[in-house]
Amino acid sequence: MSYILGIDQGGTKTAAAVMDEGGKILGIATRRGAYYPTDGMVSAFTKIKEAVEEVIAQAGITREQIGTAIAGITGIDWQGDEEKVTEELKKILEISDLHAYNDAVIALYCVEEGEGDMVLCAGTGMNAAVRDGEESYFVFGDYIEESMQGGSALARRSIRRVFDAKIGLGPDTKLTELFLQFSGEISVDGLLRRYMMEPGFSGEIRFLVPDILKTAQEGDPVAKVLVEEYAGRMAEYIYVGLERVPRQKKKKTAVLAGSVFKGEENLLTSQVIRQVKVKKENVDVILADCDPVIGACRMGMERKNGKEADNK
Structure with a gap:
């Protein structure tokens, strides 16, 4: 029996998993994340x-039993990056059938029924x-504007609403408290000084995203409009992304992945789904x-099965 190795390296976490031919996960191991363009390949890929x-030890197998490996690596953004990273990982991991992609690509397969569009x-x-x-x-990468960079951007937009309220550019909001x-x-004067002067604080506020979404869910008008606007821009990325899908089928599938979308009553998630469906009824989100x-x-399983079918 040969096994499939999955790798995911982002800025926060590096993860590896082993799957058997029946689709059962035999182990998952994690390390700190890395970004190889700035950390360097040696440092980043040592974590991998x-x-x-x-994870190989957890699964009770040997490296030689890995038949196929797929790696999703943050930082694969430019032409030639896939080949460069693939070759380096093949050498480091001593696995010949290994293929590296931008880490967003592997999330296309985070749906039970096949892959997303x-x-x-x-x-x-x-x-x-x-x-x-x-x-x-096609990976959007740096085509995505800074003001839409996930939880970090949503938190920065939120704190700006607090500053707007302070000087009279906007209404009072529970986001201030x-x-x-x-x-x-x-x-708010002290908050502004810390935001502008303290290194790292502007990054730390991303941890408030669940509370920002909760504040919007509870009806704070400023937070609610903020989330609706942010969701609308997210929906636009989905619109243009699906236009690139060449397959003609009755319904296309858009997948929402990542921590920002988690939570049973996540207003951002429901707003993105609603705004996509308003414009594109033939889309499952x-x-x-x-x-x-x-x-x-x-x-990796899909690739392995495809190779086996070609060889028959």
Whole structure:
């Protein structure tokens, strides 16, 4: 029996998983995340090697039993990156049938019934990928504006509403108390000073995203409009992404993946789904049903089955 190795490396987490031929996950191992364009390949891919070695041990198999490996790697954004990263990982992991893609691509496979036509991934940042051919993918990457970079951007938009309210550019909002409690400041003046002057604070506020969404869900008018506007722009990325899908079928599938969309009553998720359906009735918008590293394994399974069919 040969096994499938899935790899997912983002800025926050590196994960590796092993799947058997029946689709059962035999183990998952994690390490800290990395971004190889700035951290360097050696540093970033050492974390991958450590996670792979651990998950192989968990699964009780040997490296030689890995038949196919799929890696989703953040930072694969430019022409030639896939080949460069694929070759480097083949050497480091000593696996010949290994293929590396941008980490958004593996999230296309985070749906139980086959693959999605496109995926919108929103966590700390945001990316999207479209399957525009049998083995061809278009990744949005840096085409996505900074003001839409996932939870980080939503948090920055939210704190700006607090500052607008302070100077009279907008109405009062419960977001003010939310940010004051998080920061430990007693005034918006102090909050503004910390936001502008303290290195790292503007990044830390992304952890408030679940509370920002809850504030909107509870009816705060400012937060609610903010989330609706943000969802509308997300929906536009889905519109244009699906236009790139070449397959003609009755319904196309858009997948929502990442921590920003999690939660049973997530207003952002429901708004994105609603706004997509208003414009494109022939689209199913569904939430990812697994972590991206499992999507990498599923992608590997499809590749393995396709190779076996070709060889028959």
